[in-house]
Amino acid sequence: MNKASIKDVAKLAGVSATTVSYVLNNKPSQTISKKTKDKVFKAAKTLNYIPNLNARSLASKKTNLIGVVIPQTEPGKEFMFSNPFYGELLSSIEYTARLNGFHILISGTAENQSYINIAKNRVMDGIIFVGLFPGEELETLKGYNVPKVLVDSYVNDDAFHTIGIDDELGGQLATEYLIKNGHKDIAFVSGALIDNGVNSMRYSGYCKAMENAGLKIKKEAVYTGSVDFDYGISVAQEMCKKGCKETAAFITADVLAIGLIKGFYQMGKSVPEDISVVGFDNVYLSQMSYPSLTTIRQDISQKGREAVALIIESLKNKDFENKNITLPISLVTRDSVIRKE
Amino acid sequence: MNKASIKDVAKLAGVSATTVSYVLNNKPSQTISKKTKDKVFKAAKTLNYIPNLNARSLASKKTNLIGVVIPQTEPGKEFMFSNPFYGELLSSIEYTARLNGFHILISGTAENQSYINIAKNRVMDGIIFVGLFPGEELETLKGYNVPKVLVDSYVNDDAFHTIGIDDELGGQLATEYLIKNGHKDIAFVSGALIDNGVNSMRYSGYCKAMENAGLKIKKEAVYTGSVDFDYGISVAQEMCKKGCKETAAFITADVLAIGLIKGFYQMGKSVPEDISVVGFDNVYLSQMSYPSLTTIRQDISQKGREAVALIIESLKNKDFENKNITLPISLVTRDSVIRKE
DNA sequence: ACTAACAACTTAAACGTTTAAGTGAGGAAA
DNA sequence: TTTCCTCACTTAAACGTTTAAGTTGTTAGT
Structure with missing residues (x-):
């Protein structure tokens, strides 16, 4: 039948x-x-x-499908969710889309695979790109005539909607808070620093705060690698091996920060007594850790909602201009920072 | 143009x-x-x-699309990933699918929305259902003639592939480990106990272990609610308010267990000194907590891989019979359990 | 009584592919 | 030389919808 x-x-x-x-x-x-x-x-x-929605889409030229492209955090690793930030964001996107009658097509990006592949291979009503994507491909992508949203990318091109936060301010707030608490030797830990990426911006905020306070940025206190728990552990180990002159660290992602806390603990140091830590993102994870994490809060859920809303708005109204949205952030103080005597 | x-x-x-x-x-x-x-x-x-893949699909009757339906953990809540288990599973599914030229269409299930809606509204080559789904709708779903995989569902129907673990054994292993460590008053904490759901099976394993050891199961030591961090906190509070005669708890999900640990800490009790805790799933989160969590390990990633493999196999070979796969589990001991004097 | 308007449909083209079946040309086998 | 194959294509139907443009039959207005 x-x-x-x-x-x-x-x-x-x-x-x-x-x-x-x-x-x-x-x-x-x-x-x-x-x-x-x-x-x-x-x-x-x-x-x-x-x-049959394929037939319907073919005839009507609407697919009710929104593509979401999420960067692979580590080459060869399947866990694009090793950073819970992506899970929370995706969850919000999916929920909002569903409420509006859309479905979500997700794709990670493989190492050697073009991230625009998904755009090339499916007919979608809109696409959301999360994170930073190399510039050359952006050009190709522009030819793809559907609403496009860049989340957390500092690309300045009116072919795209963008949505993000003031990452530099975030880095500054975090670092200033540590300084305000008497810390002078503050490490910076992050994923790779790529031009126009969020990490670079957060780093720039860190630098600003340090300079404003007349503190020197020491190269050996800047650690960049990948955004995951294990890298956090290894940074903590390295810091301890070096003698750990730092009394605090600003870390650009909560998972990474949790990794550091764990790593310090393994090395016999404790947070915040020996070293204070501030994270970034306020993923749900940050309240789960011990000590709970002082971090920069951003509304991840709203980020997802807005991204979908922008696409839907553009679909409804062909003349809807591409927007650049910056969502607010704030410092949330928990237990991972202590005042230095 | x-x-x-x-x-x-x-x-x-x-x-x-x-x-x-x-x-x-x-x-x-x-x-x-x-x-x-x-x-x-x-x-x-x-x-x-x-x-145009819509046209292609229409003509060729292949969509290269696999649907994934994930239960909403809490009604009205957008965070279907509040349990990281789903994120890890989805990540694995997406990765495996992508390697095989498939894309993933995801959909949560809203409260009042039929979960088969996604099946009804899209043309897909296969569908993966995660978790437990009400029986009546399964019948309707059977009429949908594509390979279907039920993950973590104890439905016994050869219209579906199933893939899961021996949840009862897991519950038993966890509880026996606590008993072996001298604990006699062991709480059970879980999401809702629904017939044929994983939680019920884990509960049944808990009961088996208790009975085998000649221990009584006390109704007031069995807590069932929702699988998330916050519920874990509230259970810990409730236990403490009751005087907390229990010296240990078996908890059917790691996030929930981490919530309990946090809750106990807030109430001035510490894990494992005052109370030992065993979780379930071994999500990446379980190693991040303090103390790190003793738990039942299952290979979430493999679960995802196998689910996709089953669909692809069925697609290749029309006579491929539906299979029931049970993946191995094991106890992983970390720091959340202590021997009772 | 005649036109106009409207309600309730139907016809047929279009969407962009795939694919079974057909065609013609050139070469090999008889 | 004729027959038969094979190569290298093309024709045309099909996939299951949507939708602009008809086509009726009825009612309303004058």
């Missing part, structure tokens, strides 16, 4: 396929009698009719 | 659309001269041709 098509429904109901389409889509542009509607509904129900 | 279609390419290359299709899909059933191939490739490149 194969799937019923609109024609089967039409035949059973004794009307044309067009009528079925009108009834089932509840087109206000077309009046259909109550009697006919009932017949169609009944026939559709009887045949367990399910419209 | 609208998108180029196969016809535009054909025109530019001076061949038929069919030839273009053959060339671009590299069909071995059809021989095409090198010369023509080159012409087609060149034309496609010039026009920046991107095949």
Whole structure:
């Protein structure tokens, strides 16, 4: 028993396929009698009719599909969610999209695989790109004529919506808070510093705060690697091996910060007694750790909601101009920072 | 400048659309001269041709799309990833699918929304359902003629592949470990106990271990609510308020266990000194907590890989019978359990 | 009584592919 | 030389919808 098509429904109901389409889509542009509607509904129900969305999309040029491209945090590693930030963001995107009748098509980006592959290979109503993407491909992407949102990317091009936070300010707030608490030797720990990436911006905020306070930035106190728990542990180990002159650290991601805390603990040092720590993102994880993490709060959920909203708005209104949205951030103080005597 | 279609390419290359299709899909059933191939490739490149996958799917009846349905952990809450288990699983699914040329379409399940909606509304080559789903809808789902995988569901129906672990054994192992360490008053904490759900099975393992050891299961030591951090905190509070006669707890999810640890700490009790804790799942989170969590390890990543593999296998081989896979588990001992004097 | 308007449909083209079947040319086998 | 193959294509139908543009039959207005 194969799937019923609109024609089967039409035949059973004794009307044309067009009528079925009108009834089932509840087109206000077309009046259909109550009697006919009932017949169609009944026939559709009887045949367990399910419209083929591929056909619908082909005909209507709408797919109700939003693509989400998420960077692979580490090459060869399947865990694109090793940073819970992405999970929370995706969750918000999916939820908002679903409320609006859209589905989400996700794709990580493999090492050697172009991230625009997903755009090339699917027909989507819009795409959300999370994180930083290399510049050359952006050009190609521009030719893809659907609403596009860049999340957390400092690309300045009006072919895209952008949505992000003031990462530099965040870095500054975090560092200033440590300084305010009497710390002078403050390490900086982060994923790779890529031009125009969030980490670079946060680093720049760190530098600003240090300079404003007349503190020197020591090269050996700047650690950059990958954003995950294990790298956090290894940084803590390295710091301890070096003697750990630092009394505090600003870390650009909460997972990474939690890794540091763990690493210090393993090396016999404790947070915040021996070293204070400030993270970034305020993922749910940050309240779970011990000690709970002082961090820069951003509204991840809102980021997702806005991203979807921008796409939907652009879809509704063809002249809707691409927007650049900056969401607010704030410092949330918990237990990972202590005042230095 | 609208998108180029196969016809535009054909025109530019001076061949038929069919030839273009053959060339671009590299069909071995059809021989095409090198010369023509080159012409087609060149034309496609010039026009920046991107095949419309909706049209392709319509014609070929393959979508290269796998649907993943994930339960909403809490009604009205957007965070379907409040349990990191889902994120890790999804990540694995996405990665495996991508390696095989598939994309992932995800959908949470809203409260009042049928979870088969996604199946009804999209044309997919296969679907993976994660968690427990109400029985009535399963019947409807059976009519949907694509490979279907049920992950972590104790439905016994050969219309589905199933993949899971021996949850009862897991519950037993965890509880026995606590008993072996001298604990007699052991609480059980979990999400809702639903017939044939993993939590019920884990509970049953808990009961088995208790009974085998001649220990009584006290109703007031069994806590069931939702699987998230906050519920964990509230259970710890409740336990403490009751005087906390228990010296240990088996908790059916790591996030929940971490919540308990936090809650105990807030109430002035510490883990494992005052109370020992065993979790379940071994999500990456479990090593991050302090103390790190003794838990039941399951290979979440493999769960995802196998789920996708089953679908792909079924797609390749129409006679491939639905399988029931049970993956191994084991106890991983960390720091959240202490021997009782 | 005649036109206009409207309600309730249907016809047919279009969306962009795939693919079974067909075609013609050139070469090999008889 | 004729027949038969094989190569290198092309034709045309099909996939399941949507939707602009008809086509009726009825009602309303004058």
